[in-house]
Amino acid sequence: MPEYRLPKAALQKEIDAIARAGVEIRTNTALGRDFTLDDLTGKMGYKAVVLAIGAQRSRRLGVPGEDLKGVMHATDFLRDVAMGKPVDLTGKKVVVVGGGNTAIDAARTALRLGASAVHVVYRRTRAEMPAQGTEVAEAAEEGVQFHFLVNPSRILGPGYITGIELVAQELGEFDEGGRRRPKPIEGSGFVIAADVVVPAIGQGTDLSCLNGDAPETNRDSTFKVDSLLATSRPGVFAAGDAVLGPATVIEAVAQGNQAALAVDAYLRGYKAGNARRMTEYRTTDLSYKLEDYAEAHRAEMPARDPDERAHTFEEIELGFDEETARAEACRCLRCDLEYEEFMAKQEADEG
Ligand SMILES: Cc1cc2nc3c(=O)[nH]c(=O)nc-3n(C[C@H](O)[C@H](O)[C@H](O)COP(=O)(O)OP(=O)(O)OC[C@H]3O[C@@H](n4cnc5c(N)ncnc54)[C@H](O)[C@@H]3O)c2cc1C
Ligand code: SF4
Incomplete structure (x- = not known):
């Protein structure tokens, strides 16, 4: 995604957060060039592999x-x-x-x-x-x-x-x-x-890195996966554009989360499964007045002038002022509550 829409600094913050969570990131290392899928599951000793190689061809x-x-x-x-x-x-x-x-x-x-x-x-x-x-x-x-x-x-x-x-x-x-x-x-x-x-x-997925040894694929070069994102090869999962075809960041990230749960379940011998675990239904206080919400329309994002932005990779969107940002935040439906509860429950179960 070009910098005028997604500045590198914003992306770097996300990458730093992933690294801080304990993920080891090895750059300049390519499947197909530096190692094969067999190497990963064989001599390199990985018990599970997730193919998230996108759709960049x-x-x-x-x-x-x-x-x-x-x-x-x-x-x-x-x-x-x-x-x-x-x-x-x-x-x-x-x-x-x-x-x-x-x-x-x-x-x-x-x-x-x-x-x-x-x-x-x-x-x-x-x-x-x-x-x-x-x-x-x-x-x-x-x-x-x-x-x-x-x-x-x-x-x-x-x-x-x-x-x-x-x-x-x-x-x-x-x-x-x-x-x-x-x-x-x-x-x-x-x-x-x-x-x-x-x-x-x-775009399609570039399967050449699998040296003709790719797990089963569909006609559009996406990987065939089951409901747990497992490919036809045991221990090998796939997620993101490589499964969905060219999609969006949100969909790819969502599938990344599902893949993590699926791999976790696989490594535990499928005892846990990754079936969606919903929290119980309950009511919660609203953070806004419902009557106000009906009138709360999405604010228009201020943007750089077209003549100026056509010559620069600086981010186009200029951001909201505080008042508008607060009004936007009030439109939030708190759909994260269920997730927060789910995570808290999971921690308690495991703790
Ligand atoms: C020009 C463009 C603009 C887009 N704009 C938007 C947008 O505005 N909003 C939005 O939501 N989505 C947008 N998308 C889609 C979004 O980028 C993808 O849906 C998302 O990035 C998919 O994530 P992914 O992790 O599955 O794959 P990718 O983000 O494509 O990541 C795949 C990674 O695998 C690496 N890789 C590939 N082969 C190998 C190999 N052999 N060895 C090691 N590494 C390998 C690649 O280098 C890459 O880093 C855009 C896509 C494009 C191309
Ligand atoms: S929690 Fe609020 S801001 Fe986040 S996705 Fe849900 S409605 Fe949107």
Whole structure:
């Protein structure tokens, strides 16, 4: 996630908290390169392994010219920028292909790296874009140009990219996902000049690190898991995007918690199980007046001016003032009470 949305300092605090909890973090150590799954469960002596390797491999466009110089797949591009590797786009014309949050992040990052023009091309309409509406609106405010109902048919070279050929689309029958399938309109091809093309049409899990020895997977390259997140290989669990496909941080973290419970149960010989243990129903005092709550709408987050933020990786959101922050806190429904009770009960059971 780019720094303008998730500053490194905020992320570091989370990582520090995990390390303080006693987790040993070994960086620059890769499954597949430095050790295998067999090594982990064999000579390295781990009784359980959780594969949480994400879904970071960009899907290919499958059009001629995809291997020309100047094609940068979105996840590789965003990773390079996040790792501080220099990617100079000064004065370059960039075309991003796709309609999800990754496409929008790639486009906004390209702007911040000095691109002279950034186009996002998407094969359906704006209404069907999987990206969050606010992200799309913010990108447009910053100067990203959107082209809907177009799909690339080839990337033009030779050698370095000179442009991308697009074909206009019309929406036809509904697909299994409930969205109308785009169909090319014959003879509608046209070219946009481009120096860089960034495909961002979806991601899958990179299974190459498992050296052909991966536990069973689904067709979309996610791991097959049972209700306890166990894969087809004994002692090997999986969680996060590698199970869900590209999802969200909240879902991945939630599954991380489930995986921890499942591994704990496995190491204890499945005596405990990880079935959801609910606390008993009881009432509790509200921290707000119910009548006030009905009127309490989400406050709008102040943000940097679009002209300013399009040239900086500084965080876009400026934060609430104290009064607004307090009003926001009052909208909390205390859904954590159940969790707090659950944890307290678990500690008491174990203590
Ligand atoms: C551009 C972009 C923007 C996003 N924006 C949002 C957002 O705004 N909000 C949101 O909720 N979600 C967002 N997401 C989704 C979110 O990042 C993921 O859902 C979440 O990070 C998944 O967590 P994970 O732990 O399963 O996988 P990841 O966070 O992908 O972590 C996988 C880790 O495994 C490591 N790894 C992979 N292979 C190996 C190997 N062989 N050996 C060792 N380590 C390995 C990787 O380096 C990585 O550190 C975004 C995703 C992208 C790509
Ligand atoms: S405890 Fe409050 S702030 Fe936290 S998720 Fe629940 S409702 Fe939201």
